[in-house]
Amino acid sequence: MKGIRAWSVAVSVLLLVTVALAGCRQAPRAGAPDVFVIANNIDPMWSWDPADSFGEEIPVLFEMYETLLRYHPLQDKLEPVLAEDWDVTPDGLTWTFRLRSGVKFHCGHAFDATQVKKSIDRTRERGMGAAFIWDAVERIDAPEPQTVVFHLSYPIPVDLTVASAYGAFMYCPKCLEEKGDDHYNNGNACGTGPYKLESWRRGDQVLLTRFDDYWRGWEDNHFDKILVKVVPETGTARQMLEAGEVDHVRLLPFEDIQVLKKNPRFNVAVSPSFQNVYILINSIREPLNDARVRQALSYSIPYADIIKYVMHDYATQSVGPVPAGMWGHDPGLKQYTYDLTRARELLAAAGYPNGGFSLVMTVASGDENHRKVAEMWKGELAKLGIALDIRTMPFDAQWDLAKSPDVKQRQDLYILYYWPDVTSPQAFLEGCFVTQDDYIIFNLSYYSNPLVDDLVYGAWQAAGTDRVRATELYRQAQAILLEDAPAIFVYDMQNVRVLNASVKGFKDNPAYPYVLFVYDLYREGKR
Amino acid sequence: MALPANRPRPAVLEQIRYSGYLITKNSLTTVGFGIVLVLLVIALLAPVFVPHPEHAVLGTTNVAEALRPPSGRYLFGTDELGRDLFSRVIYGTRISLQIGTLAVGLALLIGVPLGLVAGYLGGFVDEVIMRVTDIFLSFPPLLLAIAVAALLGRSLTNAMIAIAIAWWPWYTRLMRGTVISLREKPFVEAARMMGTPATRIMVRHVLVNSLSPVIVQASLDFGSVILTSAALSFLGLGAQPPQPEWGLILSTARNYFLVAPWYSFFPGMAMVITVLAFNLVGDGLREITDPKTRRL
Numbered sequence: 001m002k003g004i005r006a007w008s009v010a011v012s013v014l015l016l017v018t019v020a021l022a023g024c025r026q027a028p029r030a031g032a033p034d035v036f037v038i039a040n041n042i043d044p045m046w047s048w049d050p051a052d053s054f055g056e057e058i059p060v061l062f063e064m065y066e067t068l069l070r071y072h073p074l075q076d077k078l079e080p081v082l083a084e085d086w087d088v089t090p091d092g093l094t095w096t097f098r099l100r101s102g103v104k105f106h107c108g109h110a111f112d113a114t115q116v117k118k119s120i121d122r123t124r125e126r127g128m129g130a131a132f133i134w135d136a137v138e139r140i141d142a143p144e145p146q147t148v149v150f151h152l153s154y155p156i157p158v159d160l161t162v163a164s165a166y167g168a169f170m171y172c173p174k175c176l177e178e179k180g181d182d183h184y185n186n187g188n189a190c191g192t193g194p195y196k197l198e199s200w201r202r203g204d205q206v207l208l209t210r211f212d213d214y215w216r217g218w219e220d221n222h223f224d225k226i227l228v229k230v231v232p233e234t235g236t237a238r239q240m241l242e243a244g245e246v247d248h249v250r251l252l253p254f255e256d257i258q259v260l261k262k263n264p265r266f267n268v269a270v271s272p273s274f275q276n277v278y279i280l281i282n283s284i285r286e287p288l289n290d291a292r293v294r295q296a297l298s299y300s301i302p303y304a305d306i307i308k309y310v311m312h313d314y315a316t317q318s319v320g321p322v323p324a325g326m327w328g329h330d331p332g333l334k335q336y337t338y339d340l341t342r343a344r345e346l347l348a349a350a351g352y353p354n355g356g357f358s359l360v361m362t363v364a365s366g367d368e369n370h371r372k373v374a375e376m377w378k379g380e381l382a383k384l385g386i387a388l389d390i391r392t393m394p395f396d397a398q399w400d401l402a403k404s405p406d407v408k409q410r411q412d413l414y415i416l417y418y419w420p421d422v423t424s425p426q427a428f429l430e431g432c433f434v435t436q437d438d439y440i441i442f443n444l445s446y447y448s449n450p451l452v453d454d455l456v457y458g459a460w461q462a463a464g465t466d467r468v469r470a471t472e473l474y475r476q477a478q479a480i481l482l483e484d485a486p487a488i489f490v491y492d493m494q495n496v497r498v499l500n501a502s503v504k505g506f507k508d509n510p511a512y513p514y515v516l517f518v519y520d521l522y523r524e525g526k527r
Numbered sequence: 528m529a530l531p532a533n534r535p536r537p538a539v540l541e542q543i544r545y546s547g548y549l550i551t552k553n554s555l556t557t558v559g560f561g562i563v564l565v566l567l568v569i570a571l572l573a574p575v576f577v578p579h580p581e582h583a584v585l586g587t588t589n590v591a592e593a594l595r596p597p598s599g600r601y602l603f604g605t606d607e608l609g610r611d612l613f614s615r616v617i618y619g620t621r622i623s624l625q626i627g628t629l630a631v632g633l634a635l636l637i638g639v640p641l642g643l644v645a646g647y648l649g650g651f652v653d654e655v656i657m658r659v660t661d662i663f664l665s666f667p668p669l670l671l672a673i674a675v676a677a678l679l680g681r682s683l684t685n686a687m688i689a690i691a692i693a694w695w696p697w698y699t700r701l702m703r704g705t706v707i708s709l710r711e712k713p714f715v716e717a718a719r720m721m722g723t724p725a726t727r728i729m730v731r732h733v734l735v736n737s738l739s740p741v742i743v744q745a746s747l748d749f750g751s752v753i754l755t756s757a758a759l760s761f762l763g764l765g766a767q768p769p770q771p772e773w774g775l776i777l778s779t780a781r782n783y784f785l786v787a788p789w790y791s792f793f794p795g796m797a798m799v800i801t802v803l804a805f806n807l808v809g810d811g812l813r814e815i816t817d818p819k820t821r822r823l
Contacts, residue, residue: 235784255594255607255786309590309609365763368607368782375608375769376588391681392763 033209033224036503036518037246039231041366043203047129049184050169050191051122054129054421058165059250060206062515063226064106065169065191068097068116068162071423071511073326074272078159082111082170082192083148092155092465097162099146103215105172106189106196113142118173130167130421132430132441136461157424157464165512166421194519195226205229214519221522232366241266244527247500250514253368254312257496265501270314271508273495275419276323277370278432279361279488280444282412287357292350294485298336299343300380307491310372314496318489320478321428325492325510327467328425328459328474334482336489343384355385361413362401365392370415373490388413402444414444417493423511424463425474429456433481447486452477500527549815556814559807566801570621582610583618586769594787603793606776607783612790615771616797622772623801626687626756627749633691635698635745639734642702647710647729657703660696668693672755676764683772686756686765693755694748701744705737739816747809750802757798773798 038059046055050065068083083097103111117140124134136156141149150158162168172190176183184190189197194216195208208226210218229246231237237249238256242265252260261268279301287293303317322329347355359381363370371392378388391411393401404410420427431441434456435448459473481487495508497516505521551557574580581587589609597604603612645656663671675689709715710733718728757774759765766772768779773794780790 234782238785253782253786255783259786305590309593368779371768371779372608375586376590378769379585379587382585382587390768392767393681394763 034523035225035227036223036516036521037248038226038228038516039237039240039246039249040228041230041232041234041237041251043230044228045187045200045202045206047185048187048189049126049128049182050171050189051119051126051131051167052128052185053169054166056514058512059514059516060208060228061169061189061191062165062193062512063195063208063518064189064193064197065171066193067164067168067170068099069159070509071160071163072509073274073423073511076327078163082116083162086159088158088464090465093152095150095152095158097148097150099148100215101146103192104213105175105192106211107172107175108213109172109174111170111172111192112145113148114145115173116140116148116170117142119170120168122173122176123167130164133161133164133167133422154461155464156460160422160424160463163511164422165419165515168422194222198225203230216519223518223521223523226518241498241500244500247503247527248516249498252498254310254314254496257314257498258312260498267499267501267503267506269495269497269499269506269508271495271497272325272510273419273493273508273513274323274326274423274510275417275493275495275513276318276321276428277373277490277493278321278416278418279490280414280416280432281486281488282410282414282444282446283486284407284446285410285412287350287352288359288412290350291484292346293352295336296343296346296350296384297381298485298488299339299346300377300384301336301488301490302338302376302380303336303490304338306373306376310369310376311491311493314494315491316494318492320482321432321487321489322425322474322478323428323492326420326423326425328471330471330475330478333475333478336482338380340380340383347384352385355381358387358389359412360389360391361415362398362411363390363392363415364395364398373415403440407446410446411444415490416442416444418442419513420511424460425478426456426460426463429474429477429481430460433477433486445486447484449480449484452480455480502527550811553811553814555807556811559804559811562800562804563808566620566624566804569617570624573617573621577611577614577617579611579614580618583614583771586610586771594783594790596787597789604787604789606790607779607787610769612776612793615776616773616793618771619773619776619794619797620801622683622766622770623753623756623798626683626690627753627805630687630690630694630752630756631745631748633687634694634748635741637691638695638698639702639738639741641695642699643706643729643734643737645699646703646706647725647733649707649710653703656699660699663693663696664700666693669755669758672759673762673764676759681764681767683756683760683766683770686759689759689764690752690755694752697748698741698744701741702737705740706733709733709737743809743813743816746805746812749809750805753798753805754802 044056044060046057047053050061053061066081068081070079070081072079082100082103084100086095086097088095099113105111120134120140123131136152136154137150138153139151143149170192175190187200194211194214196211198207198209200206206228210224231240234252238252240246241249257268260266281288281294281297283289307313307315307317316324319331319335320333347353361374363374374390378390381388401409401411402414418428418432432443433447434453436443455473455477459470462473463470495510497508499506502523502525503521504524550560577583592605592609593607595601595605601611601613603616606612641656645653672689672693675692676686679685679689715728715732718732756765760772760774761778766775776794777791780794783790
């Protein structure tokens with residue numbers, strides 16, 4: 001008996017201690033860091049160097065780095081960030097920006113005009129990622145510590161360019177001078193943004209912590225840290241969200257979102273986006289070099305079914321390459337419909353009345369939406385006698401194949417998400433459809449039409465000073481692209497962001513896809 | 528079945544009857560053989576009884592009925608594109624058995640002759656062949672298969688080739704061991720004394736008598752090969768959509784695990800049952816062919 005008693009006492013004490021400890025864990029002590037946790041399906045850090053960035057890393061980079069201005073496309077308004085105000089000469093060739101004073105980099109160096117000049121000059125020299133946005137810049141001057149002057153060789157809207165989601169970050173050039181030019185790409189960061197890098201484990205997590213000297217200052221309700229965890233399985237990510245372990249999941253299947261939407265613990269924010277989906281058609285290969293065949297393909301996509309059943313109505317069918325809501329988009333342009341009869345006529349006219357050829361389509365593995373589109377399309381193409389060979393592969397493999405020096409190796413069809421660097425039609429049209437012989441950016445149709453080139457570059461030159469003329473030139477370029485059909489414009493997406501309901505202050509900005517600007521967020525209540 | 532050499536050789540019918548007796552003696556083996564038989568029938572007759580062959584063969588989509596739970600209409604429910612999962616899983620049996628047969632067959636085709644030659648000839652040839660197998664065996668088979676599949680390009684055929692490349696050295700080793708022990712047996716020596724050509728001895732006397740451990744191993748490997756090919760497809764290196772390969776179905780289904788649990792369950796179960804059945808068959812065959820464990 002005695003033995004049993006002693007045991008039960010020991011067990012009770014142990015239980016009590018456990019309960020007490022658990023209690024301690026639940027009530028956070030005052031001042032415990034409030035961490036904003038993001039579940040990301042892949043390691044977002046494709047590139048650490050803000051000069052090279054052209055991928056999925058911007059949600060992390062934008063917490064650490066800032067641009068001179070920030071664009072709010074839905075209001076068509078520019079917000080001063082590192083620049084306070086700016087003006088342009090009437091010829092559109094000289095832009096002067098006045099910089100905010102008292103701004104510091106994470107390393108302690110001061111931010112001034114020289115750093116702006118050095119960052120942009122370095123980005124241009126490296127020529128990686130979105131460096132081409134600066135092509136019109138002839139020279140940058142820093143006449144005073146707080147004044148930067150851009151001299152252009154032809155007019156472009158520099159105000160939009162400096163607000164670009166890619167290629168326009170202000171980073172500390174002194175750090176690179178001191179620690180070597182590949183300092184950033186070795187997994188380091190030094191910007192002026194509200195959060196600085198604390199640690200990074202490749203393929204596992206990125207941890208950012210607040211930068212105490214941030215120029216906007218810190219009030220009480222900002223998050224102290226941002227943790228980006230790599231959670232490849234969407235099922236796991238959803239369970240973590242439901243268990244209150246994460247605040248935001250970057251990508252969830254719409255089937256899960258439909259369930260989460262009904263739960264008041266989560267906030268499903270739906271807003272316009274500038275992200276759209278193209279299927280780029282290899283326009284230099286038989287039989288796809290015939291525009292009629294490409295048009296037939298455009299008529300064979302079951303647009304309505306895709307939007308309803310793949311996108312669960314979180315998308316609309318595209319009208320042309322420029323997404324709805326952006327300037328330069330023209331709802332009056334030609335829109336292809338699902339029309340197999342028309343497709344058959346076009347194929348017959350091109351000499352393929354019963355199809356009789358097969359096409360290779362690459363799809364990034366893990367992308368459910370694209371795979372579903374591909375599989376649905378396969379069924380439609382089969383009705384036209386065209387065999388679709390779907391090949392899923394990791395994005396890098398898909399990308400390398402598309403740029404393979406051996407043209408014969410390349411795919412016939414490439415399904416691509418596209419979103420802008422500089423928020424303008426230029427990003428879409430220059431990125432995907434102007435002639436790119438020596439250096440392919442995203443023109444995976446390998447399309448080349450001097451008429452389109454002239455219109456697109458002409459529009460960009462007009463954009464800084466004459467928006468109406470630019471819009472008209474963009475419209476003409478898009479009309480040609482729709483007729484020539486080097487790509488199928490499938491759908492314009494909406495941004496669907498799932499957040500824990502305790503997170504407040506979130507406003508989606510379609511110019512910066514997936515960027516949350518965590519500094520503006522705060523928490524009310526418990527996760 | 529391989530019978531001891533001293534037993535009088537029964538007629539074919541007698542042999543089958545005897546094999547049947549050996550198989551049914553152990554109830555687990557019976558179950559294994561039974562399931563394999565059922566799987567073979569299912570695979571052969573799939574087009575006859577499956578309600579939506581087009582969902583499996585062509586991958587025709589039917590999006591309006593996506594992710595329906597199991598019901599009288601869709602026995603196993605539907606997938607995210609509204610395709611009948613029952614039809615797809617049943618057709619998957621065909622693919623899996625094909626993979627098993629072709630991959631193991633190819634591995635045997637490479638492995639067995641090499642093992643035979645190495646074991647019988649010995650010396651330098653043996654050295655070279657065995658060092659090559661050592662190199663192959665120093666990689667974990669799945670890893671080697673992944674590397675080869677990645678190199679060859681993504682398709683089911685390439686996945687099978689990759690698996691065969693990862694698997695053949697095991698058969699070479701096994702074969703060589705058996706052949707070495709047979710090489711010095713009196714009946715082989717007798718054949719050699721009579722001046723029978725070496726190739727004839729190898730095929731007629733040595734090969735035939737050393738096949739049984741290889742057959743046992745091959746039937747055990749059948750299951751592993753199906754699993755490996757599923758793993759390759761899961762990683763995107765094997766079957767390509769819309770092929771109804773179990774591993775590929777599973778890799779898609781995991782995205783809908785919380786919304787549609789049946790979607791992962793049925794292909795998963797199919798795989799478990801198949802692999803289990805082949806393992807039982809393999810174990811049974813081992814017991815039958817090994818005189819130490821055979822109780823008559």
